[in-house]
Amino acid sequence: LGAAETLRGPQAQADANAYRTWHKTDPFGAPPGKYLVDASGLAVWLVDPGINGAFKTRADGTEVRKFDAPKATLMSYIIKGMLDRKLPWGLVLFGVMIAFVLELCGVSSLAFAVGAYLPISSSAPIFVGGLVRWLLDRRLRRSARARQLDEARLAAESDQSPGVLLASGYIAGGAIAGIVIAFVAGVLGRLDARITKWAEASNPFFGGPHADWLALIPFAALAGFLYLTGRRARRLPLP
Template identity: 40%
Template sequence: MVCIAAANAGATSQDLKTGYLVGATPKYQQIGLLIGVVVAAAVIGFTVQVLDKPTVDAATGLVRHQIGTEAFPAPQGTLMATLIRGLLSQNLDWQFVLVGVFLAVTIELCGVSPLSFAVGAYLPLSTTLPIFVGGAIKGIVDRRSGARASGGHGDDVGAGSLFATGLVAGGTLTGTVVAFLHWSEKVGNAVDSLSLHAILTRGLGEGGYEVLGVVCFAVMGLLLYQIARRPLKL
C-alpha cells in the first residue's frame, strides 16, 4: 500500500508537465490516474504474492521475506519499510532523521537538490553510477547543442530521452519477467542455464569478464550519445 501511494504521489507531481508535453487535459489525466491506481493495486499485489515466499527462521521465529534480500533486492522498499516499522513500533532513531533534515536544509542552502543527494545516499553505487553517466551524457549533448548557452534545459522529448526511457522500461520489464520465470524452480534453472557467465568467465577470466561488461556499457553510452544528438522526427 505504501509503495502504491508513493508511486501515485510521484506520478501526480509529474503528470501535469508530461500531460502538457503530449497535449493531454487535466480531466483525462485524472481519469488515467484512476485507472493507474486500480491497475497498480492489482499488478503489484499479484507480483508480491507470487515472488515473495516468506520463510520462518527456526532460531528466532521471525518471518523472512524474499523481497528485499539478495534474490530480489529492493533498496527503496527496504528504506520505506524501515521507516514504517520504526514509526509503528515507536522505536525509530529520530536522531538520524533529524540529522538528515538538517543536512537537507544545508544542501538546499548550497544550491544543490537535497532529493538528488538523498537518492544518491541510500541507493548503491551500482545504481547511482549509471544515473550519473546518463546525466553526464545529457549534459554533453546539451552543451554541444547550445541549450545551456541559450538558458534552456535541453529537449525534454528528444530522441535521447525517448531512448533512455525505453532502456528504463525494458530493464524493468526484463527483470520482472526473469523474476517470474524463477517462480518455478525448473523453469528458473532452465533460464539460468542460458546464462553465458560461466563460459565467458572461463574464457576471459574474472577480470576479463568485468572488463567486457564495462566495454558493453561504454558502447551503450556511446549509442545513447549518438541517438541524443539526432533531431526527433515527428
C-alpha cells in the same frame, strides 16, 4: 502461529513435513523474519526472501540467487518505524537539515539523497547517464547561444530531446528485464541452472577476472547510443 506450510524449492525433496508459520518481529535471539515451526514449537526453517534476502547459501551448502531492492528497503524501514513507533527521528531531522543546507547551496537535495542511499552498483550507471546529459546540455547551450535562445527555451528544448525519451525507455526496459530475470530464477529454476551451466562452459566472459567486460561492453554501447540520439535535439520553432 499461522497456517501450515511445506518447504518449496530444492530443499523440499529432503523434507516434506508441514510446518506452522511464525513471524518473529524482535531481533533478540535470532534475526526477525518468517520461520517454519514444528509441532513442538521449535523453529526449524528460516524463510529468507528472494528479494533483499540475507543468506546466499542454503543449509546444504548450495548457493541461491538473491536480488537487491534498495529503494524498497528504505521504504520498509520508514514504514516499520512509523508503525512500531520506533522511527529514529534524530536521523530524520538530521537528514532534513542536510537537505536544507544543500538547497541553500544550490545543490539538488533529491539527487544527493538518491546517491546517498543507493549502492555504488546502482548509482554508477546513474552517474554515467548524468554525465551524458551534461555533455549534451553543454553542446546544446553552445548551439543556443548561436541561435540566441533564452534559458526558458533552452530548458524546453533540452527536456524534449530524443535522448530523454530514450533514457526513459532504458529505465522501463531495465525494470522489465529485472522482472524477467527474477521470474526465471525463482520459477524456472531448472532453466536458469541450465543457462548458467551453458554460459560457464561456452562463454569465456561469464566468469573469472574478465566477467565484468560482459556487462561493460553493452553498457558502453548503450551510453554511446544515448549520446548520439540526444545530439538529434528537437529544435523548437522560433517566435
